[in-house]
Amino acid sequence: MILAELPPGVPKKKVHHFIGDIAAQWKRLSNEEKTELTKERLTTLHDTHKMRDLASHNVPISAYHDTRNTFNSLDEEAQRLHTRTGIEVLLIAVRSNKEHFNRPHIFTTSERVETFVEMTLQENIYDISMRMEAFMLSGVQ
Numbered sequence: 001m002i003l004a005e006l007p008p009g010v011p012k013k014k015v016h017h018f019i020g021d022i023a024a025q026w027k028r029l030s031n032e033e034k035t036e037l038t039k040e041r042l043t044t045l046h047d048t049h050k051m052r053d054l055a056s057h058n059v060p061i062s063a064y065h066d067t068r069n070t071f072n073s074l075d076e077e078a079q080r081l082h083t084r085t086g087i088e089v090l091l092i093a094v095r096s097n098k099e100h101f102n103r104p105h106i107f108t109t110s111e112r113v114e115t116f117v118e119m120t121l122q123e124n125i126y127d128i129s130m131r132m133e134a135f136m137l138s139g140v141q
Contacts, residue, residue, distance in 0.1 A: 064101040067093075075107045082109035090117070092125070094133035104129035 078089040091107040106129050117125045
């Protein structure tokens with residue numbers, strides 16, 4: 001019985017009262033029936049995920065958290081790659097919108113990368129990131 005069909009005064013059952021029956025019904029369904037029953041919801045779910053992944057962020061705090069979390073993941077992956085293969089990585093990311101809160105993000109897999117940058121460009125990597133951010137914020141196309 002659907003909760004909306006319950007007569008007034010009858011207490012509503014909680015999810016844990018139904019879960020066993022639902023699981024038993026689900027197990028009796030064929031794979032084709034399961035696919036048919038979930039097809040529309042899965043399509044909606046996939047579309048929602050695509051929109052969230054590709055949508056631009058209108059709220060600076062949301063962009064800040066998204067950027068921070070994404071770079072944490074990228075840094076970890078790059079460090080694991082370096083550990084497995086010895087590949088060296090340099091990543092500099094700066095904001096291009098003055099409304100955003102992120103400061104320049106710099107990631108290197110070793111001090112050798114920083115030494116290379118300083119020796120070849122005659123400037124430390126932090127100053128380079130600040131200059132890059134200033135350029136991006138200046139509006140120069």
